[in-house]
Amino acid sequence: MSQYRDTAAGSIGVETVGASVKVAGWVARRRDHGGVAFVDVRDASGLVQVVADPDEIDTVADLRMEFCVSVTGEVRPRPDGTTNPDLPTGMIEIGAQSIEILSPAEALPFMLDDRVEVDERVRLEYRYLDLRRSTMAANLAARSKATAAIRRTLEDLGFLEVETPTLVASTPEGARDMLVPSRLREGHFYALPQSPQLFKQLLMISGVERYFQIARCYRDEDLRSDRQLEFTQLDLEGSFWGQDEVLDAIEQTLVAATEAVRGVRLIEPFPRFTWQEVMDRYGTDKPDIRFGMEVVDLVELFAESDFGVFKGALESGGVIRGINTGRREFPRSRADELTEVAKANGAKGLVWMVVNDDRTLRSPVAKFLNEEEITGIIDRLEGQPGDVLLLVADRWKTAVTVLGTLRAMLGRPDDHDQLAFLWVTDFPMFEEEDDGSITFSHHPFTTPQDVDVMATDPEKALSKAYDAVLNGVELGSGSVRIHDPALQRRVFEILGIDAETAERMFGWFLRALRYGPPPHAGFAFGIDRLVMILQNVESIREVIPFPKTQSGMDPLTGSPTIVEDTQLAELGLTLRPETRTRLEEP
RNA sequence: GGGGGCGUGGUGAAGCCUGGAGUUCACGCCGGCCUGUCAAGCCGGAGGUCGCGGGUUCAAAUCCCGUCGUCCCCGCCA
Known part of the structure; x- marks a missing residue:
């Protein structure tokens, strides 16, 4: 009950007939017949038709699309032959007694219906309007339902939701780090986390036992239709766990999220394949088994x-x-x-x-x-x-x-109605690079299946790492972690990282491993990608409210921007002369 | 770093290959008419440096080169 409304527009049905209601929302359409005018008022719950007599309500002639309005009137049944079965509220209408313009809207940069596909750059520049469209509102809702279901599931399983820092130390491995200069320690930099990996392992050592986090992660790499600079993962870790416990917990979250978004109950357990098997049968480590x-x-x-x-x-x-x-x-x-x-x-x-x-x-x-x-x-x-x-x-x-x-x-089928989740297990420990050297295929905290094979025949060694795959898209990955500092040192050795280097990069973590770490295992999957497939959209940007373009820009806010020299000076930074020159060019 | 597609009134498209007056269609916008529409309808009107720069040509939205933006992809993404 508010000053502006007492009823949700989309909730009004025949049972409300006769009642006086007040709704507030946006003018989705106006159909002005001169002697009578119809105004579709849309709020977050849906849409209702308001009928107004221009002789009684003079504001109706001023209304334009996407004006924000508050309407008082009586709910009445639509006359015979004028009901609209395509609309949940199509049996009734509101006979307006007054229409108050809460705020006007300028002529729109594009139409908010789904009839035409508008250039995405313009959509992003006016994202607040784009998000008023029903498909985008549904994408936001789906995402919220998915994360709520995931939280509910993990709460029930006794998990603790813990936040980890987003200003962390840069490490040379993996993707390029997003860097944040430190003012208090000039010349030093934070990195934004690529994942909470080591922090969640520290939490295991801290005795948390069951941790999860819906964590924002950052990777400064080139963007794709399924990749953004920042993205969201469900991150999870359990102590005294092996692979089976992890897969079971993750499966439950995926089942819950799918049911919440799609209303479909998935069959469990998901099929499991070894890496060798999927490579042999499908030629990829993320097979689409819908065909x-x-x-x-x-x-x-x-x-x-x-x-x-x-x-x-x-x-x-x-x-x-x-x-x-x-x-x-x-x-x-x-x-x-x-x-x-x-x-x-x-x-x-x-x-x-x-x-x-x-x-x-x-x-x-x-x-x-x-x-x-x-x-x-x-x-x-x-x-x-x-x-x-x-x-x-x-x-x-x-x-x-x-x-x-x-x-x-x-x-590959072009519709996503079918959902083919699967697990891929027994990944190789290392991958061969183009130059013949080896690098870890997961990350260096992953337990090898056989230490001796790893030492003598690294290219054949398997790890306790596993991936979740949906319709040919890699949703996420996890592993049983190393909890023995001696083994951890050995893995570094095989990778050609000497003790001194390991100490410099991960010394703080290796020290933690000396204080009774429990055996632990975990997983992380991309929530954006999951919701993207559940919502049957082609791009991750459709399920992110304010995404970046392929060149990493936000057309709405203009980020990234240049900053004042004084800001740089506080950080002890100057731009390179050639960079400065390039910025000054027209 | 590389390959490809796209860029034309506010929006979406056609026109480009085969150069010849900013031409067309739909939506939107402005004005008028209209009492049952739901993409309302009818009549009238405004609105464009054809992304930008250069070249070829008597003549460029159209051909060529460059550049910017955007999308898709390769590389990259432990």
Whole structure:
């Protein structure tokens, strides 16, 4: 009950007929017939039609779209034949007794309905108007429902919500840090956290046992449709836990969030795959399993092949794999395009084949293959007439990755109605860089599955790390952490980080590990990405109220901005001359 | 750092390939008419440095080069 209204616009139904109500909101539409005028008033709850006689209410002629108004009137049934079944409030209307203009609005920079797709830069410049649109309001609501459900679930499971600092020490690993200069310690810098990783591990050592946080994280890397400079994670950690306990807790939060947003109860447990399995079957560590088109091993077929490309690949220890992309048009241009994709992903080439009606193959390489091989390919890939088969002969990693990329390109469904959550476990401990050196595939606090293998054969070593994947999108990752300082030192050693360097970078953390750390494990997933998929939108920016453009700018506030020299001076900073010159150019 | 798409009254599009008067359509805006609409309707009107700079040409929204903005992608994102 307020000075401006006593009833939510969207809540008014036939049971309210006869009552005098006061609603407040925005003019969504005005339909002025001269002798009678209809005004759709929208508030956060919905929309209701107000009917006004211009002779009685002179303000009605002044109303324009998105004026903020307060309306007093009587709820009455709509006359026969004028009800609107498309509207929740379509059976009734408010006969206006008075309309007060709380504030006028200028002519809008764009229409707030969903009929036209407005340039995103303009939407962001007037984001406060953009957010009035029902789709955007629904995205905000979905996000709120998701986080509320997550909080509720974790509270029930006995978790403690703890905040960790956002002004932290910079570490050289991982993504580029967002830096914040310190005034009190000139020449020193904070970093904004890429994740609360080490703090949550400290909380385990602190005896918290079950921690979670809906944490803002920052990574100063290039933006994408699913990446922003700042994003939100559900961060979680448990003591005396292993992988199963983590996956169970995370699964419960995902189930709760999905039910809250979609009203759908997911089937548990989510399917689990090892990293090796998803790489072999789907050619990626974040497979979209809403469709098949799995990668098939064809090595045995070609063990004796005379075809140079296949022979060469096998002799150098490679593999031959293929996918059946199904029946589709396959002009030469398409073949060239896919070959380019294969090459861009490191393959030397791509072998394509179209199954003919007589179970022969139309393919540039068909003449190099004998009948047995052709039949074998069609059988193994379950080829039907018209199916396009794609084969890659290369190093294992290259072959499966290329086919995985093509599979995603050609097979991915374009709607998100179906939700295919899954777990990927048993990630390799290390990845090979282009220069041949190794780097951790998760982070250096991840427990190896076998310490000896890690030491003798690091490229084969598996870790206790796991990912959550939804519809081909990596939602998040976690691991069982190292709680033994000796093991932690050994991992650093293998990575080529000597004791002195480790001490300098993480000494404070290694010291904490000397004071009885409990075994612990945890996880973090991106809430923006989750809500984006649940809401079936193509960009993470649709579920972030005030996002940045691809160049990291906010068209609304103009950030980032230049600052006064006096501000820089307080921080002990000066801009480099060439930077200053560039800023002074028109 | 690289590849690609887009940039035309306030908004969305067409025009660009094949150069010839700022032309067109829809929404919005302003004014008028109108008593049952719900994307109201009808009549009239205003509004544009075709992102910006340079070049080619008798002539550029259109062709070329550069640049800025934006989006998608590669690199990057432990």
